Amino acid sequence: MKAAIYREYGSADGVRIEDVPTPEPGPGEVRIRMRAASLNPADIYMLRGWPYMLRLQSGLRRPKNNGIGLDFAGEVERVGEGVTHLRPGDAVHGEMTTPFSGRTRTIAEYLCLPATQAAKMPPGLSFEEAAALPVAGCTAMFAVRNFGGLRPGQQVLINGAGGGIGVHAVQLAKHAGAIVTGVCSGEKASMVRELGADRTIDYRREDFTAEDIRYDVMIDLASSRSPKECRRVLAPDGRFVWVGSVESSPFFGPLRPLLRVALTSQVARGQRWDTVTNTTTSADLGTLVGLLAEGALRPVIGRRYPLAEVADAIRYMETGHAGGKIVIAI
Numbered sequence: 001m002k003a004a005i006y007r008e009y010g011s012a013d014g015v016r017i018e019d020v021p022t023p024e025p026g027p028g029e030v031r032i033r034m035r036a037a038s039l040n041p042a043d044i045y046m047l048r049g050w051p052y053m054l055r056l057q058s059g060l061r062r063p064k065n066n067g068i069g070l071d072f073a074g075e076v077e078r079v080g081e082g083v084t085h086l087r088p089g090d091a092v093h094g095e096m097t098t099p100f101s102g103r104t105r106t107i108a109e110y111l112c113l114p115a116t117q118a119a120k121m122p123p124g125l126s127f128e129e130a131a132a133l134p135v136a137g138c139t140a141m142f143a144v145r146n147f148g149g150l151r152p153g154q155q156v157l158i159n160g161a162g163g164g165i166g167v168h169a170v171q172l173a174k175h176a177g178a179i180v181t182g183v184c185s186g187e188k189a190s191m192v193r194e195l196g197a198d199r200t201i202d203y204r205r206e207d208f209t210a211e212d213i214r215y216d217v218m219i220d221l222a223s224s225r226s227p228k229e230c231r232r233v234l235a236p237d238g239r240f241v242w243v244g245s246v247e248s249s250p251f252f253g254p255l256r257p258l259l260r261v262a263l264t265s266q267v268a269r270g271q272r273w274d275t276v277t278n279t280t281t282s283a284d285l286g287t288l289v290g291l292l293a294e295g296a297l298r299p300v301i302g303r304r305y306p307l308a309e310v311a312d313a314i315r316y317m318e319t320g321h322a323g324g325k326i327v328i329a330i
Contacts, residue, residue: 003108004068004310009049012314015068017307023103023112025080030115032092034074035127037106039317039326040135040164041244043068047314051253067105068310069328070096073121073130074111083115092118093130095138095280107310107328119285122292129299132164132325137288137297138280139243140168144176147241147274148217152177157208157233160221161197162188164325165243167300169219170195175296178217183208183224188323195300209233219243223257227264231271240264240273300324 001022006014025031047068049055058064073093076086086092094117096106103112121130143165144150156173160166161182173180174196182189182197189200201208203222209229216238218230223245234240242261245254258275265273278284291297302324305313313326 001109002307003104004307005066005104006047006063006068007066008062009047009055012047012311012318015047015311015314017310020104020108022110025078025083025112027081028083028114028116029080029112030076030083030086030092030118031078032072032074032111032113032118033077034072034106034109034111034330036073036131036330037069037328038071038131038135038164039313039328040070041317042070042135044314044318045253048250050250051255052251054253065103065105067103067108068314069106069108071131071134071136072096072106072111073127074330076118077110079115086115086118086120091121091127091130093121093127093134094118094282094285095134097279107307107330109307109330116282119282119289122289125292125299128301128304128327128329132299132301132327133168133288134280134285136164136325137168137299138278138284139276140165140172141284141288141291142276142278143219143241143243144169144172146278147276148173148219148239150176150178150217154178154216155181155213155235156217156219157181157183157215158197158219158221159183159203159208159224160244161192161200162323163221164302164322166221167192167195167324168297169221170197171297172291173219175291175294181208181213181215183222185321191300191323214238217241220245223254227260227268227273231264231268234271236270238271240268240271242273242275301327303327304329 162184
């Protein structure tokens with residue numbers, strides 16, 4: 001089978017499409033004929049081996065796992081011993097959560113993983129749309145519901161509203177009845193408003209931390225402003241939910257802004273500062289599918305690439321300007 005492979009830490013230049021053995025499912029596993037996958041910032045960090053301390057798990061000098069990709073969608077081709085809830089031919093999607101398994105990951109023609117990590121796809125959803133949902137959709141759901149606790153009428157600011165997680169967070173916040181402000185580039189403003197934002201702020205022209213408004217909830221996907229600046233526009237009893245950043249330090253990766261949030265949580269009296277740490281389960285995907293059925297959510301695909309152009313897809317993600325999800329058709 002063909003799979004996206006990297007054998008050294010580094011840039012997209014080291015990613016190749018190679019012929020590798022087709023995996024066989026073990027007990028409790030399924031083999032999926034992949035139809036689509038999508039990229040996430042975590043894929044970039046794993047490719048680079050950043051932060052360096054990550055290599056204590058992933059391999060000090062070279063990566064133990066040479067594959068790329070976490071999100072998947074495809075058809076069950078074979079089931080391992082003990083698997084009863086899935087059958088060959090079932091259309092499934094999910095997030096590969098088994099770390100550093102020594103196998104290829106989701107950007108490949110076939111994928112083997114525990115059957116518990118695969119959920120049946122809802123009807124009416126394409127493989128590409130299904131692959132765009134798991135990591136980004138569930139992370140947005142955790143941020144809005146579990147940590148943000150959004151209620152109708154509350155003011156919420158989503159910093160990074162045009163990205164892969166942000167486009168889902170905007171929709172879910174609006175479904176919760178919040179008044180949504182999306183921070184994004186001017187080019188993405190119309191898309192973000194179409195998804196439900198009541199207003200948008202172009203971060204290139206305006207500083208949202210200089211406003212007079214006070215937000216009940218802030219969901220930070222960009223770490224473009226310091227916690228001290230954000231505290232000025234967060235309500236005295238508000239919630240700050242940190243999800244990620246574009247931090248590019250090889251030593252710290254996203255750990256530096258995460259640490260700042262953790263420290264702020266110790267001194268910001270009355271306010272609540274949290275970090276989204278949940279791992280997606282099939283039950284979470286089921287909840288997400290329910291939101292799809294309600295019409296509260298729809299996948300947003302920014303660009304599509306064929307398997308042969310994975311390296312170009314990674315380069316585009318590295319620019320930090322992707323709107324919606326980047327999907328790989330397989």
